Amino acid sequence: VLTVIEGGRVIDPAHGRDETADLWIEHGRIAAPQPHRAPDARHDATGCVVLAGGIDIHSHIAGANVNTARLLLPELQDSPDADAVPVPQTIGRLYAAMGFTTVVEPAISPHVAVQAHQELSDIPVLDTGILAVLGNEDFLIRLLSRGESADAVADYAGRTLAGAGALGIKVINPGAAAAFKDNVRQFGLDDAVPGTDVTSRAIVTALQRARDALGLPHPVHLHCSNLGIPGNVETALATMDSCGGLPLHLAHVQFYAYGTESDLGFSSAAARLAAALNAAPAHVTADVGQVMFGQTVTVSSDVLRQFSARRSGHPRRWSILDGDGNGGGIVPYRYRRRSFHNAVQWAAGLELFLLTSEPSRLFFTTDHPNGAPFTAYPDLLALLMSRELRAQWMQTLPKAALAATTLPGIAREYSWAEIATMTRAAPARLLGLADRGHLAPGAVADVAIYRPQADMAACFRNTVLTLKDGEPASRDGALLRATPGRRLRARADFDRAIEPQLAAFYGDIYGVAHTAFDVPEHLLDGAA
Amino acid sequence: MTAEATVDGSRVPLARAIAAAAALLGRAERPAIAGLHTDAAGIAAALRLARRLGAAIDHADSAACLRDIDAMRTGGWIVATPLQVRARADLLLLAGTDLPPGLDGPPTLVGGTRTVLRMAADAETVGALRARLAGRRTGALPASIAPLADALPKARYGAVIWDSATADALDIAMLCGLIDDLNAATRYVGLPLEPAGAACAMQVSAALTGLPLPLHFQHDLPRHDPDAAAAADAVLWIGAPPPGEVAVALLPPGATAHAAVCIGMGEPGRDHDTVLFDPALGALTARSATHPSAAPRCADLLRRLEAALC
Numbered sequence: 039v040l041t042v043i044e045g046g047r048v049i050d051p052a053h054g055r056d057e058t059a060d061l062w063i064e065h066g067r068i069a070a071p072q073p074h075r076a077p078d079a080r081h082d083a084t085g086c087v088v089l090a091g092g093i094d095i096h097s098h099i100a101g102a103n104v105n106t107a108r109l110l111l112p113e114l115q116d117s118p119d120a121d122a123v124p125v126p127q128t129i130g131r132l133y134a135a136m137g138f139t140t141v142v143e144p145a146i147s148p149h150v151a152v153q154a155h156q157e158l159s160d161i162p163v164l165d166t167g168i169l170a171v172l173g174n175e176d177f178l179i180r181l182l183s184r185g186e187s188a189d190a191v192a193d194y195a196g197r198t199l200a201g202a203g204a205l206g207i208k209v210i211n212p213g214a215a216a217a218f219k220d221n222v223r224q225f226g227l228d229d230a231v232p233g234t235d236v237t238s239r240a241i242v243t244a245l246q247r248a249r250d251a252l253g254l255p256h257p258v259h260l261h262c263s264n265l266g267i268p269g270n271v272e273t274a275l276a277t278m279d280s281c282g283g284l285p286l287h288l289a290h291v292q293f294y295a296y297g298t299e300s301d302l303g304f305s306s307a308a309a310r311l312a313a314a315l316n317a318a319p320a321h322v323t324a325d326v327g328q329v330m331f332g333q334t335v336t337v338s339s340d341v342l343r344q345f346s347a348r349r350s351g352h353p354r355r356w357s358i359l360d361g362d363g364n365g366g367g368i369v370p371y372r373y374r375r376r377s378f379h380n381a382v383q384w385a386a387g388l389e390l391f392l393l394t395s396e397p398s399r400l401f402f403t404t405d406h407p408n409g410a411p412f413t414a415y416p417d418l419l420a421l422l423m424s425r426e427l428r429a430q431w432m433q434t435l436p437k438a439a440l441a442a443t444t445l446p447g448i449a450r451e452y453s454w455a456e457i458a459t460m461t462r463a464a465p466a467r468l469l470g471l472a473d474r475g476h477l478a479p480g481a482v483a484d485v486a487i488y489r490p491q492a493d494m495a496a497c498f499r500n501t502v503l504t505l506k507d508g509e510p511a512s513r514d515g516a517l518l519r520a521t522p523g524r525r526l527r528a529r530a531d532f533d534r535a536i537e538p539q540l541a542a543f544y545g546d547i548y549g550v551a552h553t554a555f556d557v558p559e560h561l562l563d564g565a566a
Numbered sequence: 567m568t569a570e571a572t573v574d575g576s577r578v579p580l581a582r583a584i585a586a587a588a589a590l591l592g593r594a595e596r597p598a599i600a601g602l603h604t605d606a607a608g609i610a611a612a613l614r615l616a617r618r619l620g621a622a623i624d625h626a627d628s629a630a631c632l633r634d635i636d637a638m639r640t641g642g643w644i645v646a647t648p649l650q651v652r653a654r655a656d657l658l659l660l661a662g663t664d665l666p667p668g669l670d671g672p673p674t675l676v677g678g679t680r681t682v683l684r685m686a687a688d689a690e691t692v693g694a695l696r697a698r699l700a701g702r703r704t705g706a707l708p709a710s711i712a713p714l715a716d717a718l719p720k721a722r723y724g725a726v727i728w729d730s731a732t733a734d735a736l737d738i739a740m741l742c743g744l745i746d747d748l749n750a751a752t753r754y755v756g757l758p759l760e761p762a763g764a765a766c767a768m769q770v771s772a773a774l775t776g777l778p779l780p781l782h783f784q785h786d787l788p789r790h791d792p793d794a795a796a797a798a799d800a801v802l803w804i805g806a807p808p809p810g811e812v813a814v815a816l817l818p819p820g821a822t823a824h825a826a827v828c829i830g831m832g833e834p835g836r837d838h839d840t841v842l843f844d845p846a847l848g849a850l851t852a853r854s855a856t857h858p859s860a861a862p863r864c865a866d867l868l869r870r871l872e873a874a875l876c
Contacts, residue, residue, distance in 0.1 A: 100773075102849070108772045109635050112790060115776040125776045149647070152841060153850040156606060157773045176653060176675055219654060219723060221753045348642060357638050360646035360755050547674045548649040550846055558852045560839065 039078045040064050041508055046083025046487060050090065051455045052463040052476035061088055063483040066507035070479045083487050086502055089458050090477050091139030091484025093465035096259075096289060096325050097406040098337050099129050099161070100143045100168075101154035103366040106357050107335045107407075110368050119333040121411035122370075130162035130522070132413055134512035137486025137501040139523070140165045140465075140474060144208055144259060144289065145339045147171050148555055149362045151202035155525070155561045163504075163511045163519055165484075167205035167469075167526035169259055170198060171339050173212035173241045175363040177543050182244055183234035189533070191244050192251035196532025197540065199252075201556040203527050205469065206256030207249055208289075211263050212241035214342040215364045225342060226263050227276055238263055239280055246284040252530035255470020257285035257321065262294055265343050269298045271307035275314050282322045287468065290327020290405040291315075292387040299442065306382050306443035308389035316395050323468060324394075325401035328387035328418055329380065330410035333372045337407060339364035362548075373410070381439035383409075385432075389443060391422055392450045397460040401468070416498035422452040423494055471526065483508035525562045570817075570830035580829065584867070587802070587814040587827040588874035591619055594800030594813070598622040602779075603763050603805020603818075605834035606841040606850060608864035609770040612804065615872045617783045622794035624780035626805075627764035630730040632792075634758045635768070635778055637738035644745055646725065646755035647848035655755075656680055657721035659714075661741055662687030663729035666759060668846065673723075681721070685714060687733045692740040696747055724754045731761060759845070763805075766843035769850065802871075804864060816867055832861030 041063040048059045062069040062077075098104055108115075108123045115123065124132065133141060141161075146154040146168040158166040172178060172195060181190055195207060213236060214225035220232040230237045246258045262277050264270040274294035278286070288294075297307035315324055333352075338344050341358060344367020348356035351369040359365040373380040387409070394400040402419075406412040421428050425448075432440055440446055452460075466475025474482045485505040491497050500515035511519040537552075544552035571583035578586075591597045599612050602625040609625075616623040637643060651658075652668055653675035665682060672680050685691060691711070697704045698715040718724060726745050728738060741756065748754040764779075771779045780794040795801070800813040806821030815825035818833050834840035835853040838861070844851045 102769075105769055105772045108776045109768070109778055110639060112777050116787075120776075123776060125774060127774075149649075149847070150849050152852050153769065153773075156770075156841060156850070160610075160774065219650070219753060221722065345644070355639055356642040358642075358644040360644070360650050362647050362649050365646075547653050549652060549668045549674075550649065554844070554847055554851050555849065556852070558839065558854070561841070561852065 039508065040072060040075055041079040041081070042077040043081045043083045043088055043485065043487065046086045046088035048088045048477060049454050049458050050477040051459040053478055055477070056455055061477060061485065063485070063505070063508040066483050068477055068479050068481045068483050081487070081503055083502070085489065087454055087488045087490060089137065089486045089488070090462045090475055090481065091486055091504065091506070092137050092461045093140040093469070093475055094133070094138055094403065094412065095142050095401050095465045095468060096144040096403045097141050097412050098143060098145060098408070099141060099406070100126070100157035101146050102150040103145070103337050103339065103368060105153070105157070107337045107368045110355050110357055111335055111370055114333070121413040122334040122407045124411070126157055126160035127162065130164050131512070131517040134163040134504050134506070134517060135500050135515045136415055136498060137488065137504050139163065139484035139504065139506050139511070140471070140526070142167050142169060142205060142469065144169045145171050145210060146202065146204070147339065147361055147363045148198050148202040151204070151555065151557050152561065155203055155557050158525065159522055159561065159563070161522055162517060163506050163523055165523035165526055168202065169206045169208035170202040170204035171208045171210055171364050172198065172245055173209040173364070174215035176216070176547060177540065179216050179231055179234060179236055180543070182236045182240065188244070188247050188251065190536065192248040193532040193536035194540070195245065195248040196252045196530045197536050199528060199530060200532070201553070203525065203557040203562045205527050206254055206259060207245055208259045208261070209242055209245055210261040210364050211265070211340045211342060213238040214263060214340070218342045218345065219360055223342070223346070227273060227280070242277070242281050246281060246286065250284060252532065254528050254530055256468060256528070257287045257323070259287045259289055261289045261340060265293045265340055266347070268296050268304045270294050270296050271311055274311055278314055278318055278322060282318050285321040288322070288324040290403060290409065291324040292327045292329065292383065292390055292409065295386040295390060300438070302378055304379055304382060304442070306386035306389060308386040309393055309444045312390050312393035315399065320399065323399045323401065325403040326387050326390050327403055327405035327409045329373050329383040330404060330414040330418060331373045331375050331380065331384065332410065333370070334407045334410055335368060335370045337366070337368055339366040341365040341367050343367070344369055375434055376436065378436050378439045381435040382442050384435070385440060385443035385445040388421060388428065389445050389448065392448045397452070397456040398464040400460065401465060402460045416495040419457060419498045420494040423457070425449055425451055469526070527562065570828070572828045574826060580862070583827050583829050584870050584874050587829070588871050590800055590813045590826060591802055591871070592875045596622070596798050597800045597802070598624070598795040598798030599802045599804065600624055600795055601626050601803040601805045601808060602767055604864040606766055606770050608804065608834070608868065609767045610774060611865040611868035613771060613774050615868050616781065617786060617788070618872050618875060620783050622780060622782045622791070622798060624795045625764045625767040627731070627761035628767065628779045631760050631764045631768045632778060633733065633735040633738055634730050634760060636735040637742050640739045641742055642746065643742040644749060644755050646757060648757060648846060649848065651725040651755065651757050654723040655725040657718070657724040658682045659718065659724065659726045660684045661692070661726055661728040662733060663727055663759060666727065681717065683714060683717060685710060687728050687737045687741065689736045689740040692737065692744055696740070696744050699747060718748060719751060721752060721754070724748060724752070725757050726754065727757045727759065730758045762843045762845050765845070766850065769843065816864055819861070829867060830861065831864050831867055832859060837861040838863050
């Protein structure tokens with residue numbers, strides 16, 4: 039099938055392109071212009087902006103923790119807040135409506151990867167992948183505490199990623215979940231897992247080296263220690279400083295952009311964090327984890343943090359799991375405009391977006407659903423593109439909160455090209471997915487057609503048309519395709535000599551086969 | 567092997583049995599899918615069929631899992647995987663249940679010894695224990711309470727184990743409260759023992775609909791309804807044995823039923839590859855067929871049945 043999208047403004051920052059042009063598609067891929075052939079399908083994009091399909095690098099859309107959140111909050115399903123706990127069918131429909139076609143679920147413990155992949159297979163349209171959470175497993179802590187070689191750590195990581203069908207390595211408050219099982223309640227970068235000399239810092243470094251040795255495209259994707267705590271910008275800065283020698287992605291840094299400078303002992307330190315990110319090596323990247331106001335639920339494998347926060351939820355419910363490795367915790371939460379703390383959080387996220395100079399190093403996330411459901415993206419994009427809109431929002435927020443931030447003085451407005459870089463070109467590069475995030479011939483024909491309008495949130499909420507693999511997937515918000523996308527995963531070589539070690543450890547310690555958690559190929563159907 | 571299929575007791579080709587089942591369910595006013603003794607794929611297919619039929623759907627053992635979910639929602643809970651309990655727990659408190667397999671030795675990861683204590687799971691006893699632990703004044707306590715109150719806080723990583731099929735929701739909530747109390751100073755976790763099939767069904771139901779079983783689909787929308795299947799006029803039963811007469815039964819090898827339509831199906835993990843909940847892992851797990859055969863999968867039968875609906 040030969041398809042042409044006619045007369046749109048084609049913006050492809052990966053190739054420095056911003057022009058009115060026709061975009062040709064054949065065999066599910068972007069094709070060179072074919073003006074002498076009659077297309078089988080035409081889509082009029084006059085007056086519209088044509089981008090590659092959006093790529094979300096960090097959105098909790100599947101797995102046991104997400105499912106626990108559903109079971110904890112069944113009443114949300116039939117409410118205006120349903121987007122906090124969407125089911126797979128809704129996830130695919132709403133992402134496709136926004137022009138997103140690739141989404142990474144960033145926190146799957148290898149022991150529950152089977153369940154996560156099952157759920158991902160039920161999501162229409164989207165290509166998906168998981169990051170496997172490493173850094174708190176009993177086996178890894180033992181390897182590190184015994185001073186086993188870097189090769190052994192890399193082989194373990196490679197074996198575990200292969201078993202889990204994962205795209206990369208996620209590290210969440212490394213060492214803290216293990217320490218919590220030993221009754222530790224606070225755990226920082228230089229604290230060691232009890233009974234060992236393995237520090238949080240050492241775990242990150244070991245996994246960065248493992249990622250390097252395995253040749254994984256995606257850097258270690260790190261959820262630092264001390265999330266959400268006033269003054270924790272020091273943790274983020276120290277982490278960047280000590281681990282920034284190798285590629286490193288810092289997740290949802292808004293939750294680490296906090297100082298203590300106000301009467302309430304809480305302030306935004308986003309300006310310091312953005313300055314540090316600007317000055318850091320280019321291989322240090324971050325995503326924001328923007329807070330937006332409304333009901334949501336926090337779903338996190340940072341079990342220590344969730345345990346500490348378990349009584350601060352709204353509604354007041356919680357569930358905590360000591361898992362094999364990280365485990366997790368579910369705590370519902372409502373971000374309120376009238377809350378000093380929540381308003382500072384909202385502003386800190388926007389400061390990070392607006393003060394980080396390179397949109398290629400700062401990624402667009404709300405850490406769905408932790409900062410806000412992903413359905414808040416249209417409002418957030420509109421805020422980034424309009425100083426005037428931000429001023430309107432700020433009028434509704436506590437003045438004292440805004441005074442604890444630098445947001446009111448920031449004039450920057452994102453351009454379409456910067457939006458396209460942040461949500462398309464850069465995430466494809468960060469994930470090592472050369473076939474997407476751009477519109478050059480050969481790229482996967484995932485295309486989003488937006489109609490700019492006065493209400494830019496409306497523009498971003500429903501594309502005129504989203505194409506997946508060259509086929510219509512969503513039009514004006516209506517889902518047109520029921521089939522799921524492909525599964526994205528990394529392929530890394532490792533030494534199978536690690537298998538007998540794992541078999542012995544799992545047999546002795548857990549009384550089960552280590553292979554019991556492996557994801558079979560048939561659950562990864564269509565894996566790229 | 568071809569599928570065993572009967573209509574009104576006579577052997578028929580599978581396609582005819584499917585058509586007869588679709589006719590019975592399609593013309594029912596209040597159809598229900600019950601039993602649900604199948605794997606994750608079968609449960610997902612049953613949920614899709616229930617949506618299509620506007621039917622009620624439930625798992626035979628869902629009540630046990632619902633009690634746990636109720637307790638989790640009511641007061642919060644801290645639970646652990648069975649693997650972590652085996653690896654770390656130096657104290658097991660068996661609340662109205664027996665020692666599960668695999669936990670009889672010392673803690674495998676941390677070493678030392680493992681103490682096993684027992685108590686009744688009823689809310690009154692647990693409440694008395696919590697009061698004693700909190701130093702509150704209590705009336706006369708059962709003699710068993712004082713030694714428990716003495717021993718429990720001394721554990722480094724204690725696990726409270728209950729049988730979700732026999733404890734009621736209030737008992738479980740009270741046990742979760744006890745665990746939370748003990749976590750103020752040391753580490754404690756809960757380990758609910760749930761029926762594996764229902765645990766799998768709850769996970770699949772939550773993932774596909776956002777809600778736990780039992781459900782009732784009306785106008786394509788699922789509603790959680792504890793009495794969903796009570797007034798059914800045509801039941802599709804999955805797994806053996808149905809408690810009484812049903813309209814349609816999908817049966818594992820060797821099983822029989824009082825049903826207008828009976829269709830044989832393979833055993834997940836034996837006849838075909840499967841994903842199911844393994845209580846020993848505390849997780850869904852994928853298994854390859856041990857004796858691959860052509861016996862139909864439950865999920866495939868349900869899809870064919872759905873396709874045969876007018």
